[in-house]
Amino acid sequence: GAGVSQSPSNKVTEKGKDVELRCDPISGHTALYWYRQSLGQGLEFLIYFQGNSAPDKSGLPSDRFSAERTGGSVSTLTIQRTQQEDSAVYLCASSLRASGGALQETQYFGPGTRLLVL
Amino acid sequence: AQTVTQSQPEMSVQEAETVTLSCTYDTSESNYYLFWYKQPPSRQMILVIRQEAYKQQNATENRFSVNFQKAAKSFSLKISDSQLGDTAMYFCAFMRGRGGKLIFGQGTELSVKP
Numbered sequence: 001g002a003g004v005s006q007s008p009s010n011k012v013t014e015k016g017k018d019v020e021l022r023c024d025p026i027s028g029h030t031a032l033y034w035y036r037q038s039l040g041q042g043l044e045f046l047i048y049f050q051g052n053s054a055p056d057k058s059g060l061p062s063d064r065f066s067a068e069r070t071g072g073s074v075s076t077l078t079i080q081r082t083q084q085e086d087s088a089v090y091l092c093a094s095s096l097r098a099s100g101g102a103l104q105e106t107q108y109f110g111p112g113t114r115l116l117v118l
Numbered sequence: 119a120q121t122v123t124q125s126q127p128e129m130s131v132q133e134a135e136t137v138t139l140s141c142t143y144d145t146s147e148s149n150y151y152l153f154w155y156k157q158p159p160s161r162q163m164i165l166v167i168r169q170e171a172y173k174q175q176n177a178t179e180n181r182f183s184v185n186f187q188k189a190a191k192s193f194s195l196k197i198s199d200s201q202l203g204d205t206a207m208y209f210c211a212f213m214r215g216r217g218g219k220l221i222f223g224q225g226t227e228l229s230v231k232p
Contacts, residue, residue: 033219043209045219056218089161093220101170105151105213107220109163 002026004110006092012116013082021077021113025094032075033095033107034067038088046090049075050097082117089114120145122212124223131200132231138185139195139226141210147171149215152186152193157225158206166208169193171215200230 005024013019025032034046045059049069060066064082069075079086093107121144131137143152154166169177169186176184181201185194197204210223 035220042224043220043222045221048219059219091163093163105216106153106165106168107213108165109155111160111162114161 004092004094004108006090006110006113008113009111010114010116012118014118015084016081018078018080019082019115021079021090021115023075023077023092023094023110025073025075025092026108028096029094029108030072030097031095031105031107032069033093034075034077035091035093036088037091037112041088043091046077079115082115084117087115087117120147120212120214120221122210122221122223124208124210124226126226127224128227128229130229130231131197133200133202135200136196136198137200137228139197139208139210139228141193141195141223143191143193143210143212145191145212145214147214151213151215152184153211153213153220154182154184154193154195155209155211155222156204156206157209158203163209167195197228202230202232204228205230 007022032049036044047067048056051072064080067077089112091112093109095107096104123142150171152169156164156166167179181198183196207225207227209225211220
């Protein structure tokens with residue numbers, strides 16, 4: 001696989017429903033990041049994984065948001081009981097590793113999932 | 119806490135001309151990296167250029183170059199010979215050394231006009 005892939009590309013859901021967003025990083029990249037891009041808030045960090053552990057979850061906006069990563073590869077971001085303010089583009093990025101200089105730490109982004117909560 | 123500021127919400131330039139996008143940041147860290155990303159209407163974030171804070175030499179990538187002024191905490195992007203395909207939102211981003219999150223500026227929307 002050439003780049004970071006995300007699915008679905010677009011998701012429309014009703015308020016109160018749960019959604020799962022998937023990210024498949026570049027093969028061999030051990031670090032994975034989730035960001036949210038919305039009109040009012042710009043680009044915000046959500047969570048970062050090194051391997052399967054999450055050293056930094058500081059950007060998750062509420063306990064309705066959770067993420068996991070299994071096998072050091074694919075990650076799923078879950079939003080429970082969605083609210084209208086969760087509408088945004090969710091971007092995933094990966095890097096070779098999280099410690100090792102600018103080249104290895106450069107983050108490469110997927111195309112994003114546009115979430116609309118009605 | 120680190121902050122990144124892009125003071126130009128919108129800019130336009132004629133095709134083949136040169137344009138400079140501004141970015142300032144605030145940090146007390148000594149080891150960090152700076153990036154410019156481009157986001158066209160397709161919304162795919164694309165790396166344009168990166169700079170290590172410990173390197174005094176300004177990074178260049180073909181038509182793209184930066185003016186990195188560490189003391190002034192300034193990191194501007196110069197695009198030479200602008201092309202229609204350069205039309206996009208440009209984000210300046212800061213990363214503390216040894217991994218972790220990118221902190222983004224608000225973005226500058228660049229339009230290249232024929």
